[in-house]
Amino acid sequence: MSFPNTLFACALGLATLSSASPLLASETVQGTPLPLTYEQFEAAVPHIDLETCPAAxxxxxxxxxxxxxxxEIHVFAFSLEGESPMIGFASYSAEGLEPLLN
Structure with a gap:
């Protein structure tokens, strides 16, 4: 699949996902934050793999x-250790991507 097609598929999946009822599972009943592991992210978020992480x-x-x-393009960084918890996050403008997606 080409990069523009991959981005389009990712955008389409996110549009479908965002129309569903939101689930708030970031905290347990006791109020303790839960880490986001790569396994959870992989199952729940349409995404593309990046060859390298942005400098930030x-x-x-x-x-x-x-x-x-x-x-916006949202980039999630995960550790290679243990259960691969999320260790970073950054957002970037997706301005200018529309021609690539058409």
């Missing part, structure tokens, strides 16, 4: 995935 995110012992939502 951890560069060693990590890997990054990107998703598109509205007019």
């Amino acid at each position: 995110l951890p560069q060693t012992e990590s890997f990054c995935r990107a998703s598109i939502h509205h007019e």
Whole structure:
């Protein structure tokens, strides 16, 4: 699948996902925050794999995935250790991507 088609599929999946009722599962009943592991992210978020992480995110012992939502590209960084918890997050404008998606 080409990069524009991959981005389109990711955007389409996110549009479908965002129309569903929101589930708030970021905290347990006791109010303790839960970590987001890569396994959970992989199952729940349409995304593309990035070859390298952006400079603003951890560069060693990590890997990054990107998703598109509205007019932003969201990049998630995960640790290579343990259950691969999320260790970083950054958002970037998706302005200018529309021609690639058509």
